[in-house]
Amino acid sequence: MIVKNFFMHLSENQLLNKAAQNYGFKLGAHSVVAGTNIEEAMGSIKELNAQGISCTIDNLGEFVHDKAEALHAKKQILGVVDAIHAHQVDAHISLKPSQLGLDIDYDFCLENIKEIVEKASAFDIFINFDMENYARLQPSFDLLEELSKDYDNIGTVIQSYFFRAEEDIQKYSKYRLRIVKGAYKEPEAVAYQTKEEIDANFIELIEYHLLNGKFTSIATHDHNVINHVKQFVIDHSIPKEKFEFQMLYGFRKEMQLELAEQGYNFCTYIPFGTDWYGYFMRRLAERPQNLNLVVKQVFTK
Numbered sequence: 001m002i003v004k005n006f007f008m009h010l011s012e013n014q015l016l017n018k019a020a021q022n023y024g025f026k027l028g029a030h031s032v033v034a035g036t037n038i039e040e041a042m043g044s045i046k047e048l049n050a051q052g053i054s055c056t057i058d059n060l061g062e063f064v065h066d067k068a069e070a071l072h073a074k075k076q077i078l079g080v081v082d083a084i085h086a087h088q089v090d091a092h093i094s095l096k097p098s099q100l101g102l103d104i105d106y107d108f109c110l111e112n113i114k115e116i117v118e119k120a121s122a123f124d125i126f127i128n129f130d131m132e133n134y135a136r137l138q139p140s141f142d143l144l145e146e147l148s149k150d151y152d153n154i155g156t157v158i159q160s161y162f163f164r165a166e167e168d169i170q171k172y173s174k175y176r177l178r179i180v181k182g183a184y185k186e187p188e189a190v191a192y193q194t195k196e197e198i199d200a201n202f203i204e205l206i207e208y209h210l211l212n213g214k215f216t217s218i219a220t221h222d223h224n225v226i227n228h229v230k231q232f233v234i235d236h237s238i239p240k241e242k243f244e245f246q247m248l249y250g251f252r253k254e255m256q257l258e259l260a261e262q263g264y265n266f267c268t269y270i271p272f273g274t275d276w277y278g279y280f281m282r283r284l285a286e287r288p289q290n291l292n293l294v295v296k297q298v299f300t301k
Ligand code: FDA
Pocket: 129, 130, 131, 132, 157, 159, 180, 181, 182, 183, 184, 219, 220, 221, 222, 223, 246, 247, 248, 251, 252, 268, 269, 286, 287
């Protein structure tokens, strides 16, 4: 827990974040980040596609407090839409509302995301709104609801550690949803704190959406949960077209391939860009063994 809190604390440090952007692609981040630009990331995406794996692309960035930076992020994500279309890859986009100005001004953020969703919609590309911390949860659902009046190529994430997740999954079941355990440090007032409670809620939410909702993305590296889902879909005659498994780029690569080979829809989350620091620190907080990846990178250079 101390180690987890340590990395979680680092992940929120804005000064270190800036320093990391300037310092470059160091500390082994490139084992879990697929490049600094979309053309670099395309190589990995095409390789995964060739193995029957689809991708969701995250142009890394979050907690933007400057309008120019948010507009720059929008431009880059529009470039990702173009790249998916131009390369004709099997991929969609994951974006973070805070990267597009949620912390600056709700309407400004709405306009930025709208432009992306509109362009993606013309190419039939799905856009997932990643979920961030609790303070940004309701505004992110509001963005989704607002944009769903005009577009249907959008969906979001349900984080199982939140007490309100059960209510949310019922309310938002009309959307394609990615269900996760939850990656941020949240207070006891709003979120389960123990692994047992979070895992139990995770399973309940997955089962609910598989039975009642639109398409379900089960995003986890936890083999126990994956095995449970495999049995659950057999027991309830849920066709493979109704769901997919998702994992992050660079993690459990063999299992990713194995699931795809077993005929499950599989999607790898592909982060790329220079703003890798917060993403990378959260991965270390989740699983300090991920430090092994770092050590390996440093010593194999
Ligand atoms: P967890 O970390 O709880 O591990 C459970 C068990 O699985 C471990 O004890 C171990 O046995 C095994 N295991 C896990 N990782 C392993 C590895 N690398 N090698 C070997 N064994 C391993 N969060 C969020 O708040 N908002 C979001 O939008 C997203 N989006 C998202 C997309 C995708 C595709 C993924 C995979 C995850 C997210 N997350 C997220 C992160 C998520 O909330 C969660 O923090 C991490 O996935 C870690 O939890 P897991 O369910 O993977 O297993």
